[in-house]
Amino acid sequence: MMYALIVCNGSIIDYSYHRKFFDEADFIVCADGGALHLQKLGIKPDVLLGDFDSIEERYLEYYREQKVTILKYPTEKNMTDTELAVDTAIERGYKDIVIIGGTGTRLDHTLSNIFLLRQMLDRGVRGRIVNEYNEIFLIDDCTEVKAEEGYYLTLLPLTSKVEGITTKGLYYPLKGETIEMGSTRGVSNCFVSQEAQISITSGVLMVIKTRD
Incomplete structure (x- = not known):
């Protein structure tokens, strides 16, 4: 089953491990600083979104030149970039969403991303958070x-x-x-x-x- 892949700004240690998720994804949404991971992988997203507090202007300009859809949100907002990315994927009709880079040193971000799985479940969407050591779903x-x-x-x-x-x-x-x-x-x-x-x-x- 094809799915939407969301790339966040958390920890990605083994890039070769994560490449398989891109091979199987039908739609790629990059949440703000997750663009740094995509640069290292040499992969272009379908959508790049966020308040862009974690990404350099040169990367934004690069993706503009690549005709990537860019959705800029104000810094003072009521949702994390990951939640905005989830909403974007659901609005495109995806019922299966995989999140990478969704865990890391910021425990608050890690937990909020895990709790986003509940929101997805309630909306009839299968959400998964994966990294080199874990796969989490509800x-x-x-x-x-x-x-x-x-x-x-x-x-x-x-x-x-x-x-x-x-x-x-x-x-x-x-x-x-x-x-x-x-x-x-x-x-x-x-x-x-x-x-x-x-x-x-x-x-x-x-x-x-x-x-x-």
């Missing part, structure tokens, strides 16, 4: 996650509680159980088959496929 029904060597699977409630959690293909199975927000019960489970199956009956569950 569910309110069911999903399947492919196993990879060295990866664990963590399940964390994003609502006060998540009920009816049932899993298959994991070392520690759950059978219609309830986990409350703040519990660490779902952290670092291991795959025991080629894919894990997860379903819930109520609430919103954060699924994190992660490695050391």
